Amino acid sequence: MYKKLLLSSTLAAMTFASSAAHAEDSVFVGHLADMSGPTAFVGKPYADGVRDALAYINANGGIKGTKLEYETTDYAYKVPQAIASYKKWLSRENMVAMQGWGTADTEALISFAAKDKTPIFSASYSGHLTDPQGKNPKTTKPAPYNFFYGASYSDACRGLVQWAADDWKQKGGKGKPKFTHIGANHPFPNAPKEACAEYATELGFDVQPSVVISMKPGDFKAQCLSLKSSGTNYGYIGNLGGSVQSLIKSCDTVGTDIQFMSNIWGGDKLVFKAAGEGVKNYIFPTMTPFWDDEVPGMKLVREISKMSDSSGTEQRLHHYIRGVCSTYYMKESMEWAKDHGGITGENVKKGMYVHQNWVPKGLEGVCLPATWTPEDHRGINQVNIYQGNFNGGDIKVEKVNQVTLERRVDWLGY
Numbered sequence: 001m002y003k004k005l006l007l008s009s010t011l012a013a014m015t016f017a018s019s020a021a022h023a024e025d026s027v028f029v030g031h032l033a034d035m036s037g038p039t040a041f042v043g044k045p046y047a048d049g050v051r052d053a054l055a056y057i058n059a060n061g062g063i064k065g066t067k068l069e070y071e072t073t074d075y076a077y078k079v080p081q082a083i084a085s086y087k088k089w090l091s092r093e094n095m096v097a098m099q100g101w102g103t104a105d106t107e108a109l110i111s112f113a114a115k116d117k118t119p120i121f122s123a124s125y126s127g128h129l130t131d132p133q134g135k136n137p138k139t140t141k142p143a144p145y146n147f148f149y150g151a152s153y154s155d156a157c158r159g160l161v162q163w164a165a166d167d168w169k170q171k172g173g174k175g176k177p178k179f180t181h182i183g184a185n186h187p188f189p190n191a192p193k194e195a196c197a198e199y200a201t202e203l204g205f206d207v208q209p210s211v212v213i214s215m216k217p218g219d220f221k222a223q224c225l226s227l228k229s230s231g232t233n234y235g236y237i238g239n240l241g242g243s244v245q246s247l248i249k250s251c252d253t254v255g256t257d258i259q260f261m262s263n264i265w266g267g268d269k270l271v272f273k274a275a276g277e278g279v280k281n282y283i284f285p286t287m288t289p290f291w292d293d294e295v296p297g298m299k300l301v302r303e304i305s306k307m308s309d310s311s312g313t314e315q316r317l318h319h320y321i322r323g324v325c326s327t328y329y330m331k332e333s334m335e336w337a338k339d340h341g342g343i344t345g346e347n348v349k350k351g352m353y354v355h356q357n358w359v360p361k362g363l364e365g366v367c368l369p370a371t372w373t374p375e376d377h378r379g380i381n382q383v384n385i386y387q388g389n390f391n392g393g394d395i396k397v398e399k400v401n402q403v404t405l406e407r408r409v410d411w412l413g414y
Helices: 002-025 040-059 079-093 103-108 110-116 153-170 193-202 221-230 241-254 269-278 298-305 318-339 345-351
Strands: 026-033 067-074 097-099 120-122 146-148 178-183 234-237 259-262 282-286 382-391 394-404
Touching (some): 026 040, 026 079, 040 067, 097 318, 153 282, 318 345
Parallel strands (some): 026 067, 120 146, 234 259, 259 282
Antiparallel strands (some): 282 382
């Protein structure tokens, strides 16, 4: 009987030790992706970047020996599904951090993340996510556990407007140039609308009523005729993918003379290829170099890419590379957390404040230097501006400017 009890106790102790070791050796990261919804055009390459980076981290020692457990959920850009996945991961998997996606769902999760102390690294760059303490009177919800890699939509649009003001002068434009926001009536395209229009007015633009187009591809000739009749000189496009292609083709058809400037998701080689000859001097921002650029950190990006493309021949979009950057900032904040009390959501958040002008190791020249503080989650305020052209099948993309935005107090969270 004594031997039986001893054996039972020993087995129980071994089981407990095994469970404890398992708990210490892995942490869970949720991953929301849109691979079938209205933003899948860019959602899939970004999600591929996140997944390959997570797999590469595990294949190369994890977080100082701690494995990343993760699950990717295609929520098709539906907010209720995003919230349901978040709650499931938190309750069942003890999630310590999440790689998120869209603006509507990320903004809907702000209060959950703050209450649960769970950092969300989103692919939404909404300016609303940058005010962790709710200092700006316009901030409706403080977002202490929200982070993203890149300039906010508002700052990127401000950078484009600065470029447009210079462009107008260089071309000898007379009077006030006209500026119009173009996009769906949805949180994503709307995120920078008010802030950008305000800055455009400050720079001397005549801001026109916004023009609404669907997130889905369609015939936008009527909207293009509106742009034509208003005499808009510079149009900011808040949408992405097929919607942008339709807009370019429709405006080309009706002869709208306008300088298009897009958000960061609205400009890439796939758009130019699909839109064809209608793409003329198309302006868009980036936060990383392109696949073929020779900078030191691209060596690691190409190794990460092999996690899902062993041949190493697939040409990744810059959206993929931003997914890698987002994951690697999370990785290094987790490494700091492990050395300072353990990988918990609260410690991962603290790890985001440790560095200034921070570039993840091995990604030099790929991820822009970033600084987050407990008072200011505008990690990046630099906007690289590129121009794309389609000439008889040849797609040419070139850098035309770089704008560094002021960290104005009145722009925080807005």
